[in-house]
Amino acid sequence: MEAIRFQEIIEKDGEVAISGLPYKKGQLVDIIVFPQIVDINRPSLTVSRFRQSGIIGMWQDRDDITDSSVFARQLREDTQSRRQIFNDLIRY
Numbered sequence: 200m201e202a203i204r205f206q207e208i209i210e211k212d213g214e215v216a217i218s219g220l221p222y223k224k225g226q227l228v229d230i231i232v233f234p235q236i237v238d239i240n241r242p243s244l245t246v247s248r249f250r251q252s253g254i255i256g257m258w259q260d261r262d263d264i265t266d267s268s269v270f271a272r273q274l275r276e277d278t279q280s281r282r283q284i285f286n287d288l289i290r291y
Contacts, residue, residue, distance in 0.1 A: 203220065203221075206235070
């Protein structure tokens with residue numbers, strides 16, 4: 200299943216217009232709409248704030264992570280596997 204992403208600004212309450220889709224007349228499509236939440240009051244994360252956040256080095260004392268690169272790669276692969284399983288489920 201291939202997704203096509205559009206970002207549109209709602210110009211009239213309750214309506215959005217999408218054109219230019221690569222589908223033919225009579226073809227069934229699913230349309231899911233998510234509002235984009237933008238927090239304009241949230242400060243941007245600067246390098247200084249990121250360093251002070253405690254994220255860097257937060258796993259340094261863990262004994263079960265011997266190679267952080269291998270551990271991070273495994274986390275990404277596990278996430279991809281779960282995403283594929285989810286996509287397979289919603290396809291049917």
